[in-house]
Amino acid sequence: MRNTRNLALVDTGPQLKQHEGAWVCSYETELPITMEQAQQQLPPLVQVLQNQIDSAGGIVGHIKIHISEQGKALVLSATGGEVNQIDCSDIRLAVDFTAIAILQDGELFRDSVESLFIALDV
């Protein structure tokens, strides 16, 4: 089932494996650039990669890149031609909550905390 993503990302470089005659290259990293910069720079670079595959007599299976920055997210995809961009922003607020109380009814306390979040207008 679903892999747990690394919270502390360790960049081990592009990982390569072969399947049914196709090479699969995966790479997960963090870059010190903004979403806007990535959006401008990646499409022409993906085009260069496609050209290289083509020049080597290969066929582009697909190239898909998910980039995200603070809730904003984008998928860049290409299958040999134009590089498409799909917005997939998924705004989620990470919440770490702690409340400590000295009182008798723990269940009531838990229900109150739960109610606090239910009351949020989401």
Add this chain to the structure above:
Amino acid sequence: MPMAGFDRKQLQGVFRKAVLGASMRIIILGGFLGSGKTTFLMQLVPFLAQQCDAGEKYPVVVLENEISMTDVDTRLLESRKMTVQSITAGCICCTSSAQLEYSVETIRREYAPQYLVIEATGMAFPDLIQENLQERVDDPIVIAALVDAFRWKRLKLAMPDFIKGQLCRASSIYINKTDLVSVRCVEQVISDIQKLFPERAVYPICAGKPLDDAVFRHLL
């Protein structure tokens, strides 16, 4: 008067499951890399959800299989508020087939959806996935396959047996990206496919644009 905690629709769902068991309809979505499976899925899932009982919390679940170690499509589908589980770094028709049954049973137990859509990797043979599953579950399973009209000629020449193998048990074949090619080219792709698989349902589509419900109805 409805039972406490249940509205009428939810009760109907409870009784439906009592009659049918926890059966779900499984749709395997196949097709070569870049044929548009995920784009198609983004319209198929809302359509299927519309056909389900309104009280269902998880009417449709997607099982996304990625051959790479990253799960880009899963993140894309989740951003569209779909319920998605994924199997990464392997292909469920071969190297990750053992995970398939476990994943399907987990989805049945945790979500009990009416529909499970399995998006195969672009290197998978959907008929093998169907065979693997059919040995273990009683749910009805259909295969829908996509073809990239723009790259059909090139792929057909480069890997004819592979492409044919991916389509062989599809009950319906969608010729996608018809907006990128001429009408004559679409006709040629239809003709090629009908020569390979006579009497198979073939639908020219452009999955990047809104699709008519009729395109999906035979998958119900």
